[in-house]
Amino acid sequence: MSNPILSLCMPTNGVSEWVFPVLDSIYSQGCKNDDFEVVITDNGNNEEFKQYIKAYIQKHQNIQYFETTALPFLNEIESYKRANGILIKFVNHRTKLLPGALKLLIEYARNNACNKPITYFSNGELKLEEKEKNCGTFDEFISSLSYWSSWSTGMTIWKEDFKKLPNDVSGFNELFPHTDVLFSEKNRSSYVINDTIIFDEIPQGKKPKGSYDLFYAFGVEYPSIILELYRNSSITAKTYQKVSRDNLAFVAELYFKYFIKKEYCSYDLSGLGDMYCVFYRKQELMAALLKVVLNKLKNKVR
Template sequence: MSQPLISLCIPTNGVIEWVFPVLDSIYSQNVDNELFEVVVTDNGNNAEFKAKFDEYQKNHENLFYFRSSGYEFLSEPDSYKNAKGLFIKFINHRTKVVPGALEYFINWINENKEEKPFVYFTNGVLAKEKTFEFNSFDGFVRGLSYWSSWSTGMAFWKEDFDSIPKDTVYNFLFPHTTILFSQKNRKKYVIDDKILLDEIPQGKIPKGRYNLFNAFGVEYPGIICDLLRNKDITPETFVCVKNANRTFLSTLYLDYIILKRKCSYDLSGYKESLRVFYSDKEIRNEGLIKLLIKIIKRIIFVKKIKVVETIMNKKKIKKIGGGYRLGHKSAEIISFRLVA
């Protein structure tokens, strides 16, 4: 097999419910197998997963399996080491490739393989579905904002990965940032916001067990701070990314500390973690403001529903002691909206 244009790399710990729908989404694209390969790197211990994979692999000669000793997220760079494609695209083991996406990646590679810009695929999170171009690393980092903490958008030329020293120590929680921030002198950087992936609902399977607030309150802003100290980015860009990350942290605080939603993350020491680059009170207050805004929006929404239902049930309105009440159907709908 000649060098494929693209390697789709899927690090996993062997979750059957996620990986195989992702593989199905790739092989249902009807793209010539010579143009791509799929590299699955497994650091789990699920014998059932391996047995099912062996059966699946029999029908796909461009599908490869490798064991990884990398703990947790460190299996990600291991997957890249086994890739042979001209271009490498990270695929999260629970994000399906939408129809036409593989062809989109291949066309993008063919159109850019001479100039070879550095690219990140934000998958619609910027709510623009546009393409943004930058002529400086500083502009690229600012454009990505706190989304640079998210590995799902990772994509790069194999030669860029090969240029990273073999003995490089990757960040335990954000290993992708070593690659993402390795190319500081490119003539062109691209952020492509087209939606190309579709995340599988988490269900009852734990998404992560790491210390959440240490990761995003200490480790990630520390990585951005290193860029500032090395003069790779400007103070203005550092502040921009740091502030955007603070807003993200306030959402996590609202979900898991204020509302106490169930999760598999380690939430211990959250106050101490938030005090390294931020103020835990500041983030708490921002979280409370978000909660207040949600409540206000819900009240406004319910009032609108009430007016609409009153009109819809006009014929069902009954007069009671000089006043009026809505029919049962309308009252039931409003009640549902309140608890939804």
């Protein structure tokens, strides 16, 4: 395809149980193939998946499939580089599009192709009173998104803006490359958060979701990215403190999930001790954990 309105970019490591239900959810929407393309970049070594995807492509001519050696998260940038659409939307290989979602994204791209606001689809996670929030400044945008800016699934970027970024993937953050993309335009007059629920996550099961150091990623690396925004005067101290505080609550949720409930985990959890005293002290995490437990008990009673 040469000029689709929308590119759905799906980096993957080749988990068939996730990728094909996601693809089916896209192609069951009934949208014209000329309006969109699907870009799949595969950095896995699942030969069975590679054969299945090549057979799937024969049925859908608007799929681009590429094999890559890009590191896990940098694979996302590789998918963007190969996109041809006016608007690029990241699609997690484990999140199915709900009915009507593809039409919504195509119409959003068509209706906003002139002014090109920086856009993030938060999938109902922010529980906004209205489905769409317009922010007039980068600071308001980051404050409103809070720690959800660490979540790549909401990512959207106009191809015109992405082309301004370095072509070499080595220049992007290895754990959170999407933040380099999302935060690249700090002086726009329009930032949009769309909180419409458009995705449905496939249960992880026993498939490994990731193997990186979880508490380093969210307890050290991500807060350092937000701190850098404050240090270069892109956000205010108030916004930095809000995002940092909200992120601590999220880290406490992770602690509850993997250390208290002992849910299945493929992540490296060894970085917890090293996390303390970088941005968050152990006492602060335990206090946040207590709030998590109390909230869960309160909700259970209701």
